[in-house]
Structures are given as C-alpha cells and as structure tokens.
Amino acid sequence: xxxxxxxxxxxxxxxxxxxxxxxxxxxxxxxxxxxxxxxxxxxxxxxxxxxxxxxxxxxxxxxxxxxxxxxxxxxxxxxxxxxxxxxxxxxxxxxxxxxxxxxxxxxxxxxxxxxxxxxxxxxxxxxxxxxxxxxxxxxxxxxxxxxxxxxxxxxxxxxxxxxxxxxxxxxxxxxxxxxxxxxxxxxxxxxxxxxxxxxxxxxxxxxxxxxxxxxxxxxxxxxxxxxxxxxxxxxxxxxxxxxxxxxxxxxxxxxxxxxxxxxxxxxxxxxxxxxxxxxxxxxxxxxxxxxxxxxxxxxxxxxxxxxxxxxxxxxxxxxxxxxxxxxxxxxxxxxxxxxxxxxxxxxxxxxxxxxxxxxxxxxxxxxxxxxxxxxxxxxxxxxxxxxxxxxxxxxxxxxxxxxxxxxxxxxxxxxxxxxxxxxxxxxxxxxxxxxxxxxxxxxxxxxxxxxxxxxxxxxxxxxxxxxxxxxxxxxxxxxxxxxxxxxxxxxxxxxxxxxxxxxxxxxxxxxxxxxxxxxxxxxxxxxxxxxxxxxxxxxxxxxxxxxxxxxxxxxxxxxxxxxxxxxxxxxxxx
Amino acid sequence: xxxxxxxxxxxxxxxxxxxxxxxxxxxxxxxxxxxxxxxxxxxxxxxxxxxxxxxxxxxxxxxxxxxxxxxxxxxxxxxxxxxxxxxxxxxxxxxxxxxxxxxxxxxxxxxxxxxxxxxxxxxxxxxxxxxxxxxxxxxxxxxxxxxxxxxxxxxxxxxxxxxxxxxxxxxxxxxxxxxxxxxxxxxxxxxxxxxxxxxxxxxxxxxxxxxxxxxxxxxxxxxxxxxxxxxxxxxxxxxxxxxxxxxxxxxxxxxxxxxxxxxxxxxxxxxxxxxxxxxxxxxxxxxxxxxxxxxxxxxxxxxxxxxxxxxxxxxxxxxxxxxxxxxxxxxxxxxxxxx
Numbered sequence: 015x016x017x018x019x020x021x022x023x024x025x026x027x028x029x030x031x032x033x034x035x036x037x038x039x040x041x042x043x044x045x046x047x048x049x050x051x052x053x054x055x056x057x058x059x060x061x062x063x064x065x066x067x068x069x070x071x072x073x074x075x076x077x078x079x080x081x082x083x084x085x086x087x088x089x090x091x092x093x094x095x096x097x098x099x100x101x102x103x104x105x106x107x108x109x110x111x112x113x114x115x116x117x118x119x120x121x122x123x124x125x126x127x128x129x130x131x132x133x134x135x136x137x138x139x140x141x142x143x144x145x146x147x148x149x150x151x152x153x154x155x156x157x158x159x160x161x162x163x164x165x166x167x168x169x170x171x172x173x174x175x176x177x178x179x180x181x182x183x184x185x186x187x188x189x190x191x192x193x194x195x196x197x198x199x200x201x202x203x204x205x206x207x208x209x210x211x212x213x214x215x216x217x218x219x220x221x222x223x224x225x226x227x228x229x230x231x232x233x234x235x236x237x238x239x240x241x242x243x244x245x246x247x248x249x250x251x252x253x254x255x256x257x258x259x260x261x262x263x264x265x266x267x268x269x270x271x272x273x274x275x276x277x278x279x280x281x282x283x284x285x286x287x288x289x290x291x292x293x294x295x296x297x298x299x300x301x302x303x304x305x306x307x308x309x310x311x312x313x314x315x316x317x318x319x320x321x322x323x324x325x326x327x328x329x330x331x332x333x334x335x336x337x338x339x340x341x342x343x344x345x346x347x348x349x350x351x352x353x354x355x356x357x358x359x360x361x362x363x364x365x366x367x368x369x370x371x372x373x374x375x376x377x378x379x380x381x382x383x384x385x386x387x388x389x390x391x392x393x394x395x396x397x398x399x400x401x402x403x404x405x406x407x408x409x410x411x412x413x414x415x416x417x418x419x420x421x422x423x424x425x426x427x428x429x430x431x432x433x434x435x436x437x438x439x440x441x442x443x444x445x446x447x448x449x450x451x452x453x454x455x456x457x458x459x460x461x462x463x464x465x466x467x468x469x470x471x472x473x474x475x476x477x478x479x480x481x482x483x484x485x486x487x488x489x490x491x492x493x494x495x496x497x498x499x500x501x502x503x504x505x506x507x508x509x510x511x512x513x514x515x516x517x518x519x520x521x522x523x524x525x526x527x528x529x530x531x532x533x534x535x536x537x538x539x540x541x542x543x544x545x546x547x548x549x550x551x552x553x554x555x556x557x558x559x560x561x562x563x564x565x566x567x568x569x570x571x572x573x574x575x576x577x578x579x580x581x582x583x584x585x586x587x588x
Numbered sequence: 589x590x591x592x593x594x595x596x597x598x599x600x601x602x603x604x605x606x607x608x609x610x611x612x613x614x615x616x617x618x619x620x621x622x623x624x625x626x627x628x629x630x631x632x633x634x635x636x637x638x639x640x641x642x643x644x645x646x647x648x649x650x651x652x653x654x655x656x657x658x659x660x661x662x663x664x665x666x667x668x669x670x671x672x673x674x675x676x677x678x679x680x681x682x683x684x685x686x687x688x689x690x691x692x693x694x695x696x697x698x699x700x701x702x703x704x705x706x707x708x709x710x711x712x713x714x715x716x717x718x719x720x721x722x723x724x725x726x727x728x729x730x731x732x733x734x735x736x737x738x739x740x741x742x743x744x745x746x747x748x749x750x751x752x753x754x755x756x757x758x759x760x761x762x763x764x765x766x767x768x769x770x771x772x773x774x775x776x777x778x779x780x781x782x783x784x785x786x787x788x789x790x791x792x793x794x795x796x797x798x799x800x801x802x803x804x805x806x807x808x809x810x811x812x813x814x815x816x817x818x819x820x821x822x823x824x825x826x827x828x829x830x831x832x833x834x835x836x837x838x839x840x841x842x843x844x845x846x847x848x849x850x851x852x853x854x855x856x857x858x859x860x861x862x863x864x865x866x867x868x869x870x871x872x873x874x875x876x877x878x879x880x881x882x883x884x885x886x887x888x889x890x891x892x893x894x895x896x897x898x899x900x901x902x903x904x905x906x907x908x909x910x911x912x913x914x915x916x917x918x919x920x921x922x923x924x925x926x927x
C-alpha cells in the first residue's frame with residue numbers, strides 16, 4: 015500500500031531526472047554558442063568533432079520542400095522533386111542542357127540515328143561509362159530499365175507512350191521501335207528523343223536491380239520487388255549515389271568518385287526538408303544551408319538586402335490557365351442523358367459554350383494584376399497554350415485586357431445586361447487569390463462569377479468526369495517537345511481538352527499533325543496555327559507563366575536552373 | 589476486482605472498440621463523393637482506360653463496400669494495415685517511419701509541460717494573486733491562445749535567426765546526420781551508439797519544438813493544478829493539519845498536493861495522447877518528420893488505408909493511455925478501486 019502511494023511521486027522524479035539529463039542540459043551548450051555562426055558558415059564545435067560522419071567542407075546543403083517525394087524508385091516516382099534527384103543519380107541517354115532548351119545533346123549515348131518517319135531510334139552508347147557499382151553500362155541495361163519502367167506501369171511510364179519495342183542490337187547499340195497502329199504501320203513518335211531526356215528514363219544497373227528483386231518481365235507490376243531498395247539506394251551511373259532517404263526529413267547523396275565525367279566537387283549533398291519559405295531563407299542567411307529550393311517572391315527584398323546571397327530570376331515553363339467548356343448542355347443531353355444529369359451548374363454550361371462569352375472572359379481578365387498579386391510581378395504570360403521559351407511562340411500576339419471589347423462580345427452573345435455563371439476550382443491560398451481577382455475583373459465587364467471552391471480531390475474527380483463548366487489548372491512539362499502542350503490542350507480525346515469537351519476538328523487535326531510529323535517546318539507552322547485556333551475559340555486562356563527566384567550563398571558556383579529537373583549538382587562547386 | 593483482472597478486462601474491451609472505430613472510419617471515408625483513383629493514378633494515366641481498370645482491380649475498388657471492409661478486417665487481423673495509395677508503401681511501414689519522431693517530440697514536450705506547469709500551478713494556487721500567479725496566468729493565456737504555427741515561427745525567428753541560441757528546423761544538423769537507427773528516437777539511439785555529437789545536436793533541436801508543442805499542455809496543467817490546489821487548501825483537513833502545527837511545507841506537499849493531483853492525473857494522461865495527435869502544426873513549422881504531417885496529407889489525398897491506419901493507431905494510443913491513467917488513479921486513490 016505504502017509503495018502504491020509512493021508510485022506517482024517516483025514517476026515524477028523519473029520525469030524530472032530525465033528532463034535534467036535531457037532537455038534541461040541542452041540549454042547549457044546552446045547558450046555558449048552565440049550568434050557567431052553568422053560569419054563562419056556554421057560549424058559549431060559539435061560538428062567539428064564529427065569528421066568521421068561528415069566530410070568537412072565537402073558537404074552541400076540544400077533546404078527545400080520535399081513534401082511531394084513518396085518514392086525514389088525511377089519506375090514509380092512521378093513527382094517534381096524526383097526529377098531533380100534522378101538526374102543527379104542516373105544518366106539518361108540524351109540530355110537537354112539549361113543553356114539551350116531546344117537542342118538535344120549526348121549523355122550516355124554518344125550518337126543516335128532517327129529514321130525519316132520517326133518510327134525507329136538507334137542509340138550508340140559510350141563505352142567508358144560505368145555504374146557506381148563498377149558494372150559497365152551496356153545496351154542490356156537500357157533494355158532492362160525501359161522495359162521495367164513500361165511493365166511496372168508506375169506514374170512515369172507515360173514517358174514511353176508510343177514505344178513498342180526496345181532491343182539490344184549489340185553490347186553498345188540500342189534500337190527503339192514505336193508501336194504499330196491499327197493500320198499496320200509504325201506510328202511516328204517525334205517527341206521521343208525529347209522524352210528520353212526525362213530523368214525517369216535514366217539507365218539502371220540491371221545486375222544490381224535484379225539482385226534486389228527487380229524484374230523487367232511483363233508482370234513486373236506485381237512481381238518486381240526492388241522498390242523498397244531503390245527508395246533508399248540508387249543503381250545508376252550518375253554523378254551522385256543515393257545513400258539515404260528519410261521521408262519528410264532529408265535525402266542524402268554521396269559523390270560517385272568514378273563518374274565518367276570526373277569526380278563531382280562535393281563529397282556529399284544533403285537535401286533537407288523545410289516546408290516554410292521564411293525558414294528556408296533564414297537557414298540560407300545563417301549558412302545552415304548553401305542553397306534553397308526556390309525563394310518565395312515576397313521574400314526577395316529581404317534576400318537581396320543580404321550581401322552574402324546571390325539571387326537569380328529564372329523562367330519556368332509552368333503554365334497556369336483558365337479553361338471553359340466548349341459544348342452546350344443540349345448537345346451533351348442528346349448524346350448521353352446520364353452524363354448530362356451529372357453536370358454541375360448546367361446553366362453555366364449553356365452560357366460558357368458560346369464562343370463570345372469565352373472570348374469576353376479572356377478579354378475581361380487583368381492578367382498583369384494577377385501576376386502582381388500572386389507572383390509579385392515575377393511572371394510572364396504566353397499568348398496561348400505554348401509557354402514562352404518553346405518554339406512557335408510569338409509574345410507579340412499576346413492579348414491583354416480590353417474591357418470595351420469584352421462588353422461588346424457579351425452583347426453579341428445576347429447578354430447586354432450582364433450574365434452570371436459558376437466557377438469551380440480546387441481551393442488553396444494562391445488559387446483563392448487568383449479566383450477572387452478574376453471575379454472582380456469579370457464584374458467590371460458585367461459578368462457575375464460565383465466562386466465555388468472545392469477540396470482538391472473532389473475537384474479532380476468532378477473535373478476529370480467532365481462535370482465542370484470551368485477549370486483552373488496548371489501544366490508543368492515532363493519533357494520539352496512541343497507535344498507536351500499540343501497533346502494536352504489540343505487533342506480532344508484526352509487530358510484537359512477532353513475534360514472541357516474541346517473537340518474542335520481543326521485543333522484536333524493540327525495537334526495530330528504536330529504529333530506525327532518529323533518535318534520541322536510543317537510542325538512549326540501547325541504549332542502557330544493551333545495557337546491561333548485556340549485564341550479564336552478560347553477554350554483556354556493562359557493566366558500566367560511563373561518565374562522562379564533562386565537564392566544561394568555567394569561561394570556556391572555553377573548554378574544553372576533547368577525547368578524540368580532544377581539543377582545539375584555535378585556543375586556546382588565552392 | 590483485482591488490478592490485474594481489471595487490466596485484462598480493459599485490454600480485451602479495446603478489441604471491439606478498435607473494430608468499431610475501423611467501421612466508422614470506413615463508412616465516413618467512403619461517403620465522401622470522391623474517386624480514389626484520382627489519388628492513385630497520375631493526371632496522365634487517368635486518360636488510359638486500361639490503367640484505370642488495372643488500378644481499380646489492384647486496389648480492390650470494384651468490390652462492394654461490405655466486401656472491401658471484410659477484406660480490410662481480415663488483413664488487419666494479420667497485422668496488415670493495407671498499402672497507402674499515395675506512397676505505395678505498406679501503411680504499417682509508413683507509420684513505423686513517422687511515429688518515432690512524434691513520440692520523441694511528445695515526450696520532451698510533456699516533460700517540459702509537467703516540469704514547469706506543476707510547480708507554477710502549485711505556487712499560483714498557494715499564493716493566489718501573487719506575482720508568480722500573475723505571470724503564470726499570462727504564460728498560460730499565451731500558451732492557450734497562440735496558435736503553434738505563429739508562435740513556432742516567432743521563436744524560430746528570435747532564437748534561431750536573430751539570437752542564434754537555438755538550432756534551425758529539423759531533428760538534427762544535416763552536417764552531422766542521423767544516428768544509426770535502433771528505436772528511431774534520435775536522442776536515445778545516439779546515446780546507445782555513443783554518438784555524442786548527434787546526441788547533443790538532436791537534444792538542441794528538440795528544445796524549441798518541445799516548448800511550442802508543450803506550451804498549451806503547460807497552460808492546461810498549471811491552471812488545473814492551481815484551481816485544484818485552491819479547492820483542496822480550503823478543506824477541513826488542511827486546517828486540521830495546520831492546527832496540528834505541521835510545517836507548512838509538509839502541509840502543502842503531503843496533504844494538499846497529493847489530493848490536488850487526482851484530477852490532474854486524468855488530464856495529464858489525455859494531454860499526453862493529445863500531444864501525439866496535436867503535433868501537426870508544430871511538425872510543419874519545425875520540419876519534423878512526424879505522424880501529424882502524414883495524417884493530414886493522407887486525409888487531403890483521401891488515402892483510405894493511410895487515414896484508417898493513422899486514426900486507428902492514434903485511437904489505440906488514446907485507449908492505452910486511458911487504461912494507464914485509470915490504473916494510476918486507483919493507485920493514488922484506493923476509494924476508486926473499491927467503488
């Protein structure tokens with residue numbers, strides 16, 4: 015009994031003791047380490063004694079948001095950050111460098127040949143490339159990597175859409191043939207070289223991956239067991255080796271000293287997860303990070319006032335657009351009454367399916383105001399679906415705001431006294447701001463916009479089921495061929511064009527030409543015509559194209575932004 | 589009924605409760621009018637009917653709901669919480685990755701809250717209206733009213749950015765690196781391995797988030813202790829004790845505190861469980877790779893298996909803490925055991 019009464023107090027004493035031993039004593043050494051860290055890029059006494067774990071001076075630390083990373087297996091990973099990790103741990107056959115986004119250059123492949131109708135691609139591999147494991151890079155590895163990607167059928171498998179067969183001709187020659195269509199002929203795939211630059215198509219060490227349960231067999235989706243290992247390790251020939259990944263904490267890369275281009279300048283790169291942009295900048299200013307993922311635009315002034323930091327403004331290819339339905343509800347009803355019954359706000363469909371209304375919306379929006387409000391001015395705007403920086407774009411054709419014309423168009427559509435419809439969108443801080451701005455802008459033209467914010471998953475479900483009259487989306491490229499945009503916006507049987515019922519025969523024909531022609535002149539002409547069709551029919555109006563601001567410490571050299579995979583760590587040095 | 593019998597009975601009762609929770613979760617998550625394929629598949633593969641068909645089959649989404657539930661229960665009995673739609677990992681392994689960070693942070697916050705909250709509460713109760721009482725009132729008020737996403741940013745700005753007294757976000761300095769994993773608790777693991785730099789660094793990193801997370805609990809503990817003390821101090825037996833001429837210290841610590849502690853034990857138990865599930869904001873601000881973030885993201889993505897797994901885990905922690913508190917209660921106050 016006596017013991018029982020004493021028990022809670024004993025517990026309290028244990029808690030006390032552990033506090034003193036633990037959190038309590040933490041205050042002492044911390045107090046003795048004052049702000050001096052500002053001058054010497056933070057090596058507190060603590061870290062200096064730890065030379066065995068961290069090679070001093072050789073570690074690059076990047077603070078960025080890693081929330082999107084769910085796997086690091088190239089056959090499964092379909093998120094943005096993965097592209098950055100994979101380009102630095104795996105080599106692709108060909109590459110597009112940040113200096114010139116319209117030219118494809120060699121990487122693991124020294125040379126390549128493409129036949130006249132873009133149905134056969136032959137790559138000749140360089141013979142001196144070795145994986146980090148020491149195994150040579152051969153055509154068998156290319157065949158394995160791409161077949162595994164196809165057969166696992168994970169998120170990035172789309173990069174091989176249209177590829178029928180990957181074969182090894184000899185040890186250092188790979189032949190890729192495209193799929194055969196219903197008419198018995200091979201389908202042209204002009205964007206293939208460009209998609210082969212995507213980091214997901216990096217080459218894996220087939221011996222190593224097989225040792226860890228990997229397979230490229232047709233049933234790989236269920237029999238491949240290498241994911242768990244590839245989440246924590248890489249099996250590539252790239253400049254760095256993945257040595258650890260702690261979800262939501264950090265990713266650790268170690269230099270591949272035997273890299274065929276030479277040893278990287280840093281022994282180790284730690285990419286540490288920090289979601290708050292202000293904290294990222296604080297870490298950079300204190301020297302706890304050498305570089306951050308990207309600088310939020312409202313922090314640019316603070317960053318610029320620090321002479322120890324270098325700031326760069328880089329053009330991304332990320333488009334943000336407003337989409338409007340193309341088909342009227344009576345047509346939908348006649349074709350499929352069940353689909354009609356599912357429509358959200360059929361009245362809004364009936365209004366927006368009029369071309370003049372869509373054009374009026376496009377003319378009523380104050381695009382410069384949006385760029386200012388959302389991006390603090392760090393943005394630009396393309397005339398239509400193709401972003402600035404890609405072939406076939408003429409920035410002079412960009413149409414801005416014209417309220418008088420918007421009102422005129424509304425009158426022509428039969429709404430001289432104004433009109434009301436609904437806009438559904440997936441709510442978040444940025445989109446809420448943009449939506450409110452659009453609502454205000456349209457009100458000035460006599461359009462009353464009812465905002466209907468939705469939970470992201472609900473929005474995606476309804477939008478993909480063709481149930482929404484308007485959509486508000488973004489499009490980030492996976493590869494830099496123009497089909498990245500013309501397929502998405504132009505082909506009525508898929509993607510946003512399907513979801514907004516943009517089944518326009520001219521647009522469809524032009525997008526198909528771009529998809530199936532290897533002739534550069536015909537392609538460019540079709541790209542220009544397609545943009546003109548879309549600007550006339552106006553199912554999509556581009557809102558803004560983001561510019562990213564990057565910040566790093568002055569002693570870091572070699573930073574060059576790439577719009578698909580961020581930065582090549584091999585080029586960085588101190 | 590003996591303590592052991594009671595304990596066994598309570599533990600067995602957890603099973604139907606856990607099943608009830610899974611049923612409730614299953615119904616609630618499936619009522620939401622959303623297609624989980626939107627999470628499982630990417631934007632592009634949503635265009636591919638084959639991919640949609642394959643995914644529907646693979647994740648068992650074509651089965652009727654009761655069948656889906658029974659399959660889930662059957663797997664659960666075998667310790668399989670299912671596979672997350674989003675991470676494509678077994679939920680159990682995801683939880684194993686994220687739980688230690690939260691446990692470490694919760695324990696430290698809890699110690700902070702008790703160590704400061706209890707004495708402050710006692711003094712405030714004993715000398716109500718005094719300077720200490722006023723200060724405690726302010727601290728409690730701030731703790732209860734300042735949201736962690738704000739106070740967290742504030743302390744980071746002041747103690748990390750401006751003064752440089754505390755380390756930045758995260759569990760450990762990336763230049764040092766995490767200690768070899770045994771339990772996943774960095775402080776504990778680094779001690780086990782004798783990795784002193786990692787030990788000190790991970791302790792440093794615990795200070796700010798523990799204070800922020802524990803602040804609310806501290807407010808709770810100090811206020812309840814205060815009112816409980818005030819009530820006890822006005823009781824007859826205290827007057828008797830004082831009349832006997834007992835030393836004031838003895839009266840407070842032995843006669844008053846022990847009785848004042850009873851309501852506190854229940855509260856503290858629940859508060860600890862609350863720390864485990866309430867760490868979401870603190871975890872976000874301090875880049876703490878804990879279970880809170882995982883729970884929020886799985887909810888936002890409608891990742892059924894992850895939602896159910898996380899909720900089930902937190903529910904079980906709550907139930908265990910509840911049982912523990914009840915047991916502790918009977919030890920402190922024998923009348924309850926007999927009643």
